[in-house]
Amino acid sequence: MFTGIVAAVGRITALSPLPQGVRLTIATGSLPLTDARLGDSICVNGVCLTAVELHPHAFMADVSRETLDCTVGLDHPGEVNLEVSLTLADRLGGHLVSGHVDGVGLVTRFEAIGESWFLEIEAPDDIARYIARKGSVTVNGTSLTVNHVAGRRFDINIIPHTWAVTTFRNLQTGHHVNLEVDLIARYCERILGYAADTAKGTV
Secondary structure (H helix, E strand, C coil): CECCCCCEEEEEEEEEEECCEEEEEEECCCCCCCCCCCCCEEEECCEEEEEEEEECCEEEEEEEHHHHHCCCCCCCCEEEEEEECCCCCCCCCCCCECCCCCEEEEEEEEEEECCEEEEEEECCHHHHCCCCCCCEEEECCEEEEEEEEECCEEEEEECHHHHHHCHHHHCCCCCEEEEEECHHHHHHHHHHHHHHHHHHCCC
């Protein structure tokens, strides 16, 4: 589990093909790996990956074809948001993030407004219903608060600090982003749906 509070911006520096995916080499920048062990989970642009090889300032992770097909930003060199997994002693500064991307969104507007940035994203049909005003959503591994929702589109205010310490500074209208909806919304839907099916006698 993660919090969606990006710890560092790293960079995918190399991709080596595997029979069913790729192996990434990721330079970790300022992210400390002193306590990391083989098999640990590290969130890369919102995707939970397993460290299969560790170096002082880099790690390697295998990405399956399935993951490549349903995410963006892991199939080419470039900057990525990084966060190591939670411990029970950590503060939950954002919200509970699993690192399991629900879908890929389209940036329909991204522009500076005053000292902040206005970000509008169009979500896929199958996850748009989980996004609520003042609720939490994870965009490229970053925990953000939704300001407004209209149909499949929602908008977010990016404060200067978030812009400076994440890959949002590289974002442009027309780009695609990894989205993970709030876990609570998923569980609420399942609970209510199961209760309704039970009442109908379909379970």
